[in-house]
Amino acid sequence: MHSQDLINQFIELRSRNVTYAQIAADLKINRNTALRWGQKHQADILALAAVEAEAVRAKIFGSREQEIEMLAKRLQRLEAEIDLRNPRYLTHHEIMDLIRTTRARLDFLCAEPELPEDRTANAEPVPAACATP
Numbered sequence: 001m002h003s004q005d006l007i008n009q010f011i012e013l014r015s016r017n018v019t020y021a022q023i024a025a026d027l028k029i030n031r032n033t034a035l036r037w038g039q040k041h042q043a044d045i046l047a048l049a050a051v052e053a054e055a056v057r058a059k060i061f062g063s064r065e066q067e068i069e070m071l072a073k074r075l076q077r078l079e080a081e082i083d084l085r086n087p088r089y090l091t092h093h094e095i096m097d098l099i100r101t102t103r104a105r106l107d108f109l110c111a112e113p114e115l116p117e118d119r120t121a122n123a124e125p126v127p128a129a130c131a132t133p
Contacts, residue, residue: 002029002033006027006029007037007041009027010023010027010029010034010037010041011037011041011044011045011048012048013026013027014037014038014041014045015045015046015048015049015052016049016052017049020034020035020038021034064109067109068106068109068110071102071105071106071109072106074102075099075102075103075106078095078098078099078102079099081095082095082096082099
């Protein structure tokens with residue numbers, strides 16, 4: 001029987017996309033054991049990978065709320081530009097594309113997260129910038 005500590009190390013390595021062969025060698029376990037653990041703990045591996053990816057993304061791009069605020073300000077500037085439009089640097093079509101793209105990203109970021117039924121109590125609140133007036 002393997003310790004929970006060893007299994008947790010496996011989950012952490014696998015969430016970083018380390019190969020089964022490399023994990024088996026590093027943890028000194030049979031490759032078939034690694035494959036079995038991969039299937040058995042797939043949900044934990046995916047959850048940890050998502051958390052780590054979110055942390056990297058936040059470090060590089062800032063928080064979700066910061067991105068929403070930045071996109072909302074950009075959208076306001078673009079919409080103001082379209083209202084005052086006397087073609088300068090961008091065509092009307094290019095600005096409309098920017099507005100569409102920015103709105104789509106805001107819609108994506110402001111969407112209510114879909115969580116499994118048993119986790120809805122811990123749902124993240126919708127950022128203030130997304131709240132409809």
